[in-house]
Amino acid sequence: xxxxxxxxxxxxxxxxxxxxxxxxxxxxxxxxxxxxxxxxxxxxxxxxxxxxxxxxxxxxxxxxxxxxxxxxxxxxxxxxxxxxxxxxxxxxxxxxxxxxxxxxxxxxxxxxxxxxxxxxxxxxxxxxxxxxxxxxxxxxxxxxxxxxxxxxxxxxxxxxxxxxxxxxxxxxxxxxxxxxxxxxxxxxxxxxxxxxxxxxxxxxxxxxxxxxxxxxxxxxxxxxxxxxxxxxxxxxxxxxxxxxxxxxxxxxxxxxxxxxxxxxxxxxxxxxxxxxxxxxxxxxxxxxxxxxxxxxxxxxxxxxxxxxxxxxxxxxxxxxxxxxxxxxxxxxxxxxxxxxxxxxxxxxxxxxxxxxxxxxxxxxxxxxxxxxxxxxxxxxxxxxxxxxxxxxxxxxxxxxxxxxxxxx
Amino acid sequence: xxxxxxxxxxxxxxxxxxxxxxxxxxxxxxxxxxxxxxxxxxxxxxxxxxxxxxxxxxxxxxxxxxxxxxxxxxxxxxxxxxxxxxxxxxxxxxxxxxxxxxxxxxxxxxxxxxxxxxxxxxxxxxxxxxxxxxxxxxxxxxxxxxxxxxxxxxxxxxxxxxxxxxxxxxxxxxxxxxxxxxxxxxxxxxxxxxxxxxxxxxxxxxxxxxxxxxxxxxxxxxxxxxxxxxxxxxxxxxxxxxxxxxxxxxxxxxxxxxxxxxxxxxxxxxxxxxxxxxxxxxxxxxxxxxxxxxxxxxxxxxxxxxxxxxxxxxxxxxxxxxxxxxxxxxxxxxxxxxxxxxxxxxxxxxxxxxxxxxxxxxxxxxxxxxxxxxxxxxxxxxxxxxxxxxxxxxxxxxxxxxxxxxxxxxxxxxxxxxxxxxxxxxxxxxxxxxxxxxxxxxxxxxxxxxxxxxxxxxxxxxxxxxxxxxxxx
Numbered sequence: 001x002x003x004x005x006x007x008x009x010x011x012x013x014x015x016x017x018x019x020x021x022x023x024x025x026x027x028x029x030x031x032x033x034x035x036x037x038x039x040x041x042x043x044x045x046x047x048x049x050x051x052x053x054x055x056x057x058x059x060x061x062x063x064x065x066x067x068x069x070x071x072x073x074x075x076x077x078x079x080x081x082x083x084x085x086x087x088x089x090x091x092x093x094x095x096x097x098x099x100x101x102x103x104x105x106x107x108x109x110x111x112x113x114x115x116x117x118x119x120x121x122x123x124x125x126x127x128x129x130x131x132x133x134x135x136x137x138x139x140x141x142x143x144x145x146x147x148x149x150x151x152x153x154x155x156x157x158x159x160x161x162x163x164x165x166x167x168x169x170x171x172x173x174x175x176x177x178x179x180x181x182x183x184x185x186x187x188x189x190x191x192x193x194x195x196x197x198x199x200x201x202x203x204x205x206x207x208x209x210x211x212x213x214x215x216x217x218x219x220x221x222x223x224x225x226x227x228x229x230x231x232x233x234x235x236x237x238x239x240x241x242x243x244x245x246x247x248x249x250x251x252x253x254x255x256x257x258x259x260x261x262x263x264x265x266x267x268x269x270x271x272x273x274x275x276x277x278x279x280x281x282x283x284x285x286x287x288x289x290x291x292x293x294x295x296x297x298x299x300x301x302x303x304x305x306x307x308x309x310x311x312x313x314x315x316x317x318x319x320x321x322x323x324x325x326x327x328x329x330x331x332x333x334x335x336x337x338x339x340x341x342x343x344x345x346x347x348x349x350x351x352x353x354x355x356x357x358x359x360x361x362x363x364x365x366x367x368x369x370x371x372x373x374x375x376x377x378x379x380x381x382x383x384x385x386x387x388x389x390x391x392x393x394x395x396x397x398x399x400x401x402x403x404x405x406x407x408x
Numbered sequence: 409x410x411x412x413x414x415x416x417x418x419x420x421x422x423x424x425x426x427x428x429x430x431x432x433x434x435x436x437x438x439x440x441x442x443x444x445x446x447x448x449x450x451x452x453x454x455x456x457x458x459x460x461x462x463x464x465x466x467x468x469x470x471x472x473x474x475x476x477x478x479x480x481x482x483x484x485x486x487x488x489x490x491x492x493x494x495x496x497x498x499x500x501x502x503x504x505x506x507x508x509x510x511x512x513x514x515x516x517x518x519x520x521x522x523x524x525x526x527x528x529x530x531x532x533x534x535x536x537x538x539x540x541x542x543x544x545x546x547x548x549x550x551x552x553x554x555x556x557x558x559x560x561x562x563x564x565x566x567x568x569x570x571x572x573x574x575x576x577x578x579x580x581x582x583x584x585x586x587x588x589x590x591x592x593x594x595x596x597x598x599x600x601x602x603x604x605x606x607x608x609x610x611x612x613x614x615x616x617x618x619x620x621x622x623x624x625x626x627x628x629x630x631x632x633x634x635x636x637x638x639x640x641x642x643x644x645x646x647x648x649x650x651x652x653x654x655x656x657x658x659x660x661x662x663x664x665x666x667x668x669x670x671x672x673x674x675x676x677x678x679x680x681x682x683x684x685x686x687x688x689x690x691x692x693x694x695x696x697x698x699x700x701x702x703x704x705x706x707x708x709x710x711x712x713x714x715x716x717x718x719x720x721x722x723x724x725x726x727x728x729x730x731x732x733x734x735x736x737x738x739x740x741x742x743x744x745x746x747x748x749x750x751x752x753x754x755x756x757x758x759x760x761x762x763x764x765x766x767x768x769x770x771x772x773x774x775x776x777x778x779x780x781x782x783x784x785x786x787x788x789x790x791x792x793x794x795x796x797x798x799x800x801x802x803x804x805x806x807x808x809x810x811x812x813x814x815x816x817x818x819x820x821x822x823x824x825x826x827x828x829x830x831x832x833x834x835x836x837x838x839x840x841x842x843x844x845x846x847x848x849x850x851x852x853x854x855x856x857x858x859x860x861x862x863x864x865x866x867x868x869x870x871x872x873x874x875x876x877x878x879x880x881x
Contacts, residue, residue: 036816086798086813100808102801121853123643123720126703130693131722133838133877137852143859150863150873214696221878241879250717254851257647 005030005080007310008095008108010087010255013042015287016114017070017079018056018300022307024077028314031079032106034097036086040074041067042116044296046142049170055297066296090259092280110310112276112284113256114303117292119164120248122216129215134222138168138246145175153242157225158182158205159213160246161189161196162384163295168246169203179205180240183227185212187357190384216243247384249292256285266335267291271326273338274347275309276302279324281317284310291337291351291386305348325398330366331407332358334383341398350389350397352405354381363389365396366404373402381407413583413605417597418442419776420769421609423588423623425449426457427564427758428750429615430571435762437578441776444607445572445580446600448587448619451840452833453568456617457755458843459692459724461641461681462672464488464498464560465756468523468531469660474733475764477526480753482760487567488560490759493784494570496563497673497791503559503655504534504542506550506709512659513552519659520554530557545651545712559655563673564755565843566787569833571758573785576832584836588616591626593742611769612744617727618689620735620748627744632735634748636689636725639681640698642706645851648677648716649792656709665752667705669713674818674846675792676719679706686725694723719851726751736761738768745769788824790846797821814864815857817850825861829868838876841865 006028009016012035023031039045044052047063054060057069074081085099094107119137134153136144144150152175158168161184172179182189182205189195189207196207208227214235215226221241228235251269262279264271269290276284286306287299294302323343329336334355338347352363364375376390389405396402420436422429425447436443449455464487467480491498507513520531532555539553540546576582583604590601591612600607616623621634649671658666664683672678682698699721707714729735729749734757738745745765754761766774789795797803797810798819804811809823828835828844835841838848847861848854854861866873874880 036813084812086816086819088799088819098798098804098811098813100804100811102804102811103799118852118855120717121855123853124718124851126699126718126721128694128696128699128721133879137855139852139855140858143856144862148859148863150859150866151877151879153879215693217693218878219690221881254647 004094004106005032005108006314007031007110007112008106009033009112009114010090010095011035011042011114011116012040012081012083013114013116013287014044014070014296014300015116015303016042016112017074019112019114019286019303019307020079021074021077022304023311024079026308026311028311033074033079033081034085034087034095035081035083038084040071040081040083042296043139046139046146047167048146048174049167053297056300057297070300087255090255090283092282109314110282110284112286112306112310113289114286115252115255115289117249117251117288119246120250122243122245125245125248127213127216130218132216132218132221132223134218134242135216136242136244138164138171138244141168141244142171145171152177154178155180155240156242156244157238157240158244158246160184160248161186161191161207161209162247163191165246166191166195166198168244169199169205172244173203177242179203180238181206181208183208183211183213185210185230186383190382249288251289251292253289256283256289259283264335264339266329266333267337267339271340273340273342274305274349276306277309277340291335294386325403327397327403327405329405332356332360333405333407336405337386343398345398346395347397350394350405351386352378352389352407353386354383354407356383357381358407360407362408363393364406364408365393365402366406367401368403369401378407411605412607413586413602414444414581414607416442417608417610418444419609420611420613421446421598421600421607422613422615424455424615424617425452425572425582425584426455426615426617427453427568427571427755428617428747428761430568430575431758431762432613432615432765433575433580434571435766437575437580438778438781439776440779443575443580444609445575445582446586446588446602446607447582447584450585450836452572452582453565453843456725456727457568458565459641459722460564460752460755461668461670461678462562462564463655463670464562465753466528466556466558467526467753467756468528468556469519469665470526470753471732472522472525475736476734476753476757479734479757479760479764481527483757484558486759487756490784491562491567494566495787495789495794496566496570497789497794498560498562499671499673499791499793500558500560501654501671502555502557503657504539505554505556505657505659506539506546507552507659508549509551515659516552516554523556528558531555542653543656545710546656547708547711561655561671561673562755563790566790567755567758569844570785570787573832574782577785578782588623588626596743598744610743611774613765614744614746614748617750618725620727620746621729624746624748627742629739629746631737631746632729632731632748634689634727634729636686636691637728638684638686638691638723638725640694640702640721640723641678641680642699642702642718643672643720644677644679644713645717645719646675648713649675651710651712652677667702669706669710673791673793674849677713679713681724689725692723692725694721698723717851720849720853736765738772740772743772788827788845797824814860815847815850817852817856818846820845820847825864826868829865834869835865838862838865
């Protein structure tokens with residue numbers, strides 16, 4: 001069977017570019033990245049603030065410079081990058097795409113899908129009210145401000161208080177918009193320590209915790225937002241013309257789901273192991289598609305490990321004899337990852353994430369019969385942020401029917 | 409008022425450019441006469457016509473013997489071939505009316521009889537297991553069903569756009585942003601005062617939808633009152649489309665057809681509508697209560713659907729009146745026809761309704777001779793059952809912009825967006841662009857493409873972004 005390329009990588013963000021570069025470093029001959037935007041680089045292209053590249057390039061770059069550096073490295077290593085090309089289908093044998101040259105089929109010996117994640121927009125969060133102009137996600141706001149340089153508004157409410165929400169604060173200030181307040185339904189913000197103080201000092205915006213958005217009002221343009229304190233039931237109105245819904249990431253999983261890959265009910269990404277192996281042998285996942293959402297450099301580093309597995313398996317595929325185990329989680333955990341491992345193989349790490357702030361701290365590795373094999377303590381639980389499980393839990397998984405991770 | 413918007417007395421003035429007003433304009437384009445359409449909004453299809461359930465009804469559940477029953481039946485027979493000729497997305501999915509208890513199951517035979525009374529003989533009764541065979545994702549508790557194979561789904565926005573395009577190409581003048589403030593008679597002529605100037609017309613057709621009783625009042629008639637009834641709807645992610653085969657209807661009550669689950673021609677699944685009387689004819693906000701009632705009803709009907717992401721939620725207002733039937737009245741001496749109380753079936757009935765109204769005009773002395781019609785306009789293929797532009801190699805070879813996808817969720821190309829920004833009925837606002845192309849209507853709601861699309865719109869139309877996004881107020 002002839003292949004047009006050895007590996008096709010769907011998505012030219014940090015994970016896709018890092019995977020492709022690593023594949024070339026490992027001697028894979030023909031590696032093609034397909035990017036639907038006019039330029040590769042992914043979301044960091046629109047994040048005009050420093051802090052990118054710390055964990056992979058070991059220096060702090062702005063988002064656009066980081067994206068540019070990843071593209072440069074990929075090209076230097078001989079990766080082919082096809083831009084303004086949209087992959088319309090993926091399957092075990094390759095991809096279908098459309099572009100200004102028409103539709104095309106590309107066969108590959110392996111496919112790495114790195115389509116990333118997006119923020120849940122207003123409707124997906126079930127916020128009622130009018131549908132005026134002035135409702136953004138951070139991604140939209142940043143392209144609006146930095147790429148197209150369009151006018152945003154005057155007074156904004158930021159919904160959410162995770163890492164990206166503070167990035168939205170900076171973008172709003174850059175755009176000359178006053179942030180009136182931040183609001184999160186959770187009891188605390190979910191970013192690094194001091195973030196709430198930062199919001200107050202930087203944007204003079206109070207952080208309303210345990211606060212949800214009930215309703216948006218406005219005919220042509222947002223006029224106000226109704227907020228509610230979830231415990232007291234007190235409601236109030238903020239007069240704003242702009243609302244930015246931040247974070248609450250969901251994997252952009254359409255292509256893999258339509259391609260028939262088994263999905264994980266917690267991450268909403270493909271069920272996958274630490275090397276991005278999915279239920280389809282030749283199809284791998286990388287980056288924030290697997291579990292939203294890590295910073296760009298973490299996604300890029302993980303993608304290099306995926307690339308190592310892909311490169312090795314192009315030479316020698318272990319074959320279908322290895323039984324797979326699907327891991328699941330219980331208690332206040334939202335997801336664990338990897339959520340799919342080879343039986344008898346210890347995963348290199350385990351990331352866990354909770355739905356809410358919780359007092360539960362005891363993490364257990366449990367057998368399918370309900371026997372607690374190992375238990376250990378988690379040092380923190382922050383919704384919207386994953387953390388690595390203690391080593392003892394990780395080593396217990398996949399042996400003797402230990403398939404459940406539980407937080408109590 | 410001093411200035412005239414129209415220098416000469418026109419033969420016909422139509423108030424309202426929704427599905428009814430545009431269908432009237434299209435029908436009159438087949439006659440040698442001068443026609444103007446006055447629309448208060450900045451675009452066509454901005455009122456009740458823009459937010460409905462997008463179903464082409466057979467009329468099986470109408471009240472037999474009413475004008476609505478006849479016009480829905482006739483309109484169905486006219487609109488299906490028109491939509492095909494105009495390349496408007498249409499899928500004959502059929503419907504299953506689902507009973508959830510013994511009482512509802514007992515009502516099915518009566519509904520089949522009602523369908524026959526409405527001239528529709530194609531229904532068949534289904535057992536619970538036959539219902540599950542057709543719709544395996546339905547929740548527990550189905551007791552039976554009625555198959556209505558003719559019920560279809562359609563692109564409701566392109567229908568209005570096709571009518572308007574056909575009319576405008578035939579010389580009908582469409583005045584947007586034009587609100588009628590006062591109407592009086594001078595001899596045989598209606599004199600309409602609008603914010604944009606005066607219009608004098610021999611015939612006046614009131615197709616003002618939610619404002620039709622207000623316009624009726626401007627003509628000193630008070631035959632009915634519009635009682636806006638809000639319907640809220642939730643659009644689910646395209647990944648839910650394979651959960652549903654046909655339109656899933658509940659057993660109707662006297663008040664409403666109830667909450668349905670329907671596929672859309674754009675490949676989504678729709679859940680709704682609610683039915684709540686409101687006093688404000690602009691109350692198109694969704695409500696917490698309405699959305700949670702819908703989610704609760706949806707969870708019982710199809711639990712798996714509620715596991716999928718919500719793409720959008722919206723509310724539309726039905727221009728219902730206190731009467732059971734459409735309110736179509738010719739005031740003979742005045743050459744004035746009011747077309748009011750047109751509820752959600754108006755989309756299906758539109759072509760027959762227009763033909764009916766022109767029939768009333770002819771009976772009332774309207775003498776313009778019929779003339780040849782222009783070709784049916786060819787609309788952009790927006791439906792998932794059609795060949796979308798981004799997959800059309802022949803077209804992409806001619807114009808590569810059709811292969812450049814800008815809105816990724818809905819796979820809308822640069823070429824389609826540029827098409828919608830020029831031509832006979834160019835989009836004048838962001839929501840009009842959404843209706844003409846699907847751009848920004850997808851699961852990310854603009855996370856990826858909104859900045860680019862709005863910038864393209866500003867470039868192509870010369871309007872500034874502050875105005876396009878309501879920041880000029």
